Structure formats: C-alpha cells, structure tokens
Amino acid sequence: MTKKNTETTDPARRDFLGTFTMAVAGGGVAAACVPFVSSMNPSSDVLERATVEIDLSGIPMGQEKTFPWQGKPVFVVHRTSAEIAEMGASPGGKEPVPDSQRVQKPEWLVVIGVCTHLGCVPNKTAQGWLCPCHGSVYDNSGRIISGPAPQNLHLPPYHFVSNDKILIGKSS
Template structure:
C-alpha cells in the first residue's frame, strides 16, 4: 500500500497558497465594504467651497475696512494708515496680555486680516472704537489695538489671524 502525501515545493504546500489567496481576497472585500463609511466623512462640496475666500483689495481705501465671511465667520480686512502701522509697532510687546509683534500678525504692514470674533465669548467687536484705535467688544469691554491685539478687558488672546496669502497686489486668498 502506498501512502499519499501533499505536494510540496520548497516547503510550501498547496493549502498555504489557498490560505494566502483567501486572506487577500477577504482583505480586499473588507476594504471595499468599509470604503463608503470612510468616504462619507470627507467634507461635502458646500463645505469645501467655504474653505477659501478670495478678496479683492482694490476697492478698499486707506483707513477703511471691510468685513468678509470665511467659514461662516466674519473676517476684518483693514487697509491701515501709516498712523495705524506706527501705533501698532510702537507698543511694548512685553506689556501685552498675549505678546505678539505687529510683524508677526501681518504679511504686508498696510493690510491687517483677522477673524472678527472676540476671543472671550465669541462676540463681534466694533471697529474704530475703544481707547486704542482698533476694536471694542461691547459685551464685556475687551479692547483691541490697531493690530488686533488684546490690550484691555477679559479676552485672553489676540484676535485670530487666519491663514491667508496674497495672490497678487490686489487679491488675497483666505484659508
């Protein structure tokens, strides 16, 4: 009587190949099954459309400011005067509650771009008011200077500078 043994080539059995093939097929099937669940977590088209905002700066006169919307938040775009720039530069940074130089907050000194939401409780500060020529939050009295830095009041941080870049001399892209 002869006994049969599995066919072996270099120590690998036919059954080993079947295990690897079945495991690979199972992994591909599992990935195909969970892909829709992962894909649905991506931002929708309307959210992606809000992720950046382009702003035309050509119509903003020196000394004036506009408010645009980026990701549902107001963003202040101020064309600063030389007096605004000098006032922002002349501040002793060590005396500020949230020390930050004016140069750290702007790309071009004449343009100040920042999210117009008070860092205390999320109110919208009023422009051109307060003791520092910047913004005043009427809810709890926070005052910001001409660089959007907190100078007085309960707000713990400066107004946030969003990510932005100059596409050319007259256009910025926020976000």
C-alpha cells in the same frame, strides 16, 4: 456502481481553495468599506471653504470688511498711514507684540474677528475694536488693550497671491 468522491482530499488544492475564498471575502469587505471611507472625506465645498480669496481692491483705505472663513469672521482692514504710524509706535497692551509682527504689509491688517475672552464678535471703532459682551478693547493691530480678553485677536494663515489679492487659509 461506485460513488464518485467529490471531496477535496489533495492538501495543496484545499489550501489553494481556502486562500482563494479568504481573498474573495476580504476583497468584498474592502469593496463594501469604500463608500463609508470615502464618505468620511471632506466634501469639495468644505475643502473650498478651507481657503478664501479676497480682492483687496474693494476695500477703501480706512475701512474694514468682514469675510467668512471656516465658520469664523475674518476682519480685513485697509489701514491709513496715521493708523500704521500709531500702531508702529505702540507696543500693544496685555500681550505686547510689535505691530510689524502682526501684518505682512503695514496697510493691511488681517485678524480673526473672535474675541479671545468668550468668543463674541467685536465691533469696529476708530481706535480698533470693542467687544460688546464684556467690554474688551483691541487696538488697530488687533492687540488686546483692556478688558477681560487674555490675548490679541488671532491671525489666520494667509498670503498675498498678488498685489491686491490674499488667500486666507494658507500661509504660502
């Protein structure tokens, strides 16, 4: 009785089997990676928090409201005509910049409420803000006037989606 040869001796067939095996193994590794890779994508609630829509109609003139955005407070101030005139006439303090370059509409100031010294949250005053940690003073344009803070309060990206709504987190 002759023994049946089960080995693959045809080089073309052997190459095909080798390629096929590697393709299946590669596909398996790729499939196994999918859950890990997709777990690295930001979750939908994180993406949602990347932008915050604010209804400005709930902020009376002369008042400020604070909104959380990406883990930071954002101050939205409905400025009075006197504050707008005063800020328009002032060049700012340690980091001078015209008020007009810090607002999209004069009556609405939108700034990140984090002191540029060491990151405390400043408190609103009639003249602007006072940082409780080391006494930095900001005006009603969020510009640094005095104290150890080196820069004006930063501006978040935002745009008006309608007359009385802004979207923070996207500049257009």
